Amino acid sequence: MDSATLGTGYSCTLTAGFSKWRNPSQIPRSIQFVRHQQNKRNLLFKSLKCVLISHPSLAAVRLRSLASEFTGLTEPIDRVKRLLHYAELLPPFDESARVPANRVTGCTAEVWLDVRLDEFGGTRFAVDSDSEITKGFCSCLIRVLDGAAPEEVLKMKAEDLMEMNVGVGLGVRAHSRVNAWHNILTSMQKRTEALVAERERRAEPQTQVVSG
Incomplete structure (x- = not known):
């Protein structure tokens, strides 16, 4: 036939x-x-x-593209330079959000993170750090996760970020810098989860108490 x-x-x-x-x-x-x-x-x-015709998630596509970009750089110094390049691309952080509640704990450098859900249900992130290398990490995370659905953010694993291979060859501070991936990602996910829970709580019908 x-x-x-x-x-x-x-x-x-x-x-x-x-x-x-x-x-x-x-x-x-x-x-x-x-x-x-x-x-x-x-x-x-x-x-x-x-x-x-089914498509992978938005975050997965972005991560694959970014990982390919970094793994194509064979020299560690070139990967560091690429991180610094992304640090320059990080959008300015709103000074009003630089408060203790937005401080990311567990990082050697100071990191601030602001998270919100937009009107389309996407997760929006703003991040800043006093370390240029950490800013580069933050910028990469923003590139992958900003605007993604909350489910995509929560499914991302620190191991997925290791494909980018940016921690290799960064010297004696490599371990603490690699930990920055985990700490910042974990903070992104916890705050995203809290925002989703708050949104669902507000969407629940309120029980009215009728006095007799």
């Missing part, structure tokens, strides 16, 4: 032959069986198409 036959569910010969039977019940059982089998093939074909 050629592709035209598969796409329509009937061969040209069968389709032309159906016209002499106005009542579908009058169609011979052998032809009904052929049509049934062709319809089953069409259903399978459509199901396969649905599977093939």
Whole structure:
């Protein structure tokens, strides 16, 4: 059976032959069986198409692109330079958000993180640090996760970030800098989870107490 036959569910010969039977019940059982089998093939074909056109998450696509960018740099110094380049691209941090509640703990450098949900349900992040290397890390995280759905943010793992290989060759402070990935990501996820929980709480119908 050629592709035209598969796409329509009937061969040209069968389709032309159906016209002499106005009542579908009058169609011979052998032809009904052929049509049934062709319809089953069409259903399978459509199901396969649905599977093939499924897309990965926005954050996963961004991470893959960024990881490819860093792993293409074989020299550690070049990866450090790329981090510093991303540090320069980090958007300015709102000074009003530089408060103790937005401080990320566990990092050697000072890091501030502000998180909110936009009107479309996306997660928006603003980050800053007093360390240029850490700012580079923050900028990469912003590049991957800013605007992503909360579910995507919560599914991200620190191990996924290791594909970028930026911690290798950074010297004696490499371990603390790699930990910055984990600490900042964990803070992003905790605050995202809290915002989602707060949004769901507000969406719940309020029980009214009627006094007698």
